[in-house]
Amino acid sequence: MSDQINFLEAFPTNRETAIIKKLLIVEIPVTNMQRAIEFYAGQLGFYINLSKNPPSIWEDSREVFMYPTEGIKIMLWQTEGNERLGFTRDGKPHHFLILEIGEPAEVVRNKLIASGVKVGEILGEIADLGGCGKAFDVWDPDGNILRLCYRPS
Incomplete structure (x- = not known):
């Protein structure tokens, strides 16, 4: 047990000493932005803040911010490959x-x-x-x- 305690002493163990203060965005790879917007906004109910996204998001955007009622926003990133999170x-x-x-x-x-x-x-x-x-x-x-x-x- 003392080895585990010594190991943990090398790392922040409280809010005051942590360097990272907040998770801001989760980026999600998608292959078709319109289809992704329809899923995340239309099916799941995220909302699109038009002051943060251009009104032309249906045309040629490769990145779109989506917002929950509260908490961390997501950013949909259009990719050329088949990368997935998981x-x-x-x-x-x-x-x-x-x-x-x-x-x-x-x-x-x-x-x-x-x-x-x-x-x-x-x-x-x-x-x-x-x-x-x-x-x-x-x-x-x-x-x-x-x-x-x-x-x-």
């Missing part, structure tokens, strides 16, 4: 981003299924993750995996 855990693809939703998981999941969004597979239906609430996974049109969680107040 990793493998226990032999399965794993989500890279966890989003809190404002409606019960069952309601949101049913809406997404009805609109053709790929859901499930990793967690199965809807899983109760304790403090994280009820959750399920979705795939964006490019194959990036997101976990949606509902925590009732």
Whole structure:
């Protein structure tokens, strides 16, 4: 145990000594910007702040900022390659981003299924993750995996 404590002494262990103060943006690679905007804004409900994005975002933008009601914004980046965010855990693809939703998981999941969004597979239906609430996974049109969680107040 003392080796572990000595190891940790070399790193910041409180807010005052941390160099990084805030996570500002998560950048997401996409291959088709219009399709990505339709998914993130139309299906998931992120909003587009037109003062931060040019009004011509439907034409030729290679980057678009998307905002949740609160928290960290995302930036969609149009790429030429097939890069995706995610990793493998226990032999399965794993989500890279966890989003809190404002409606019960069952309601949101049913809406997404009805609109053709790929859901499930990793967690199965809807899983109760304790403090994280009820959750399920979705795939964006490019194959990036997101976990949606509902925590009732």
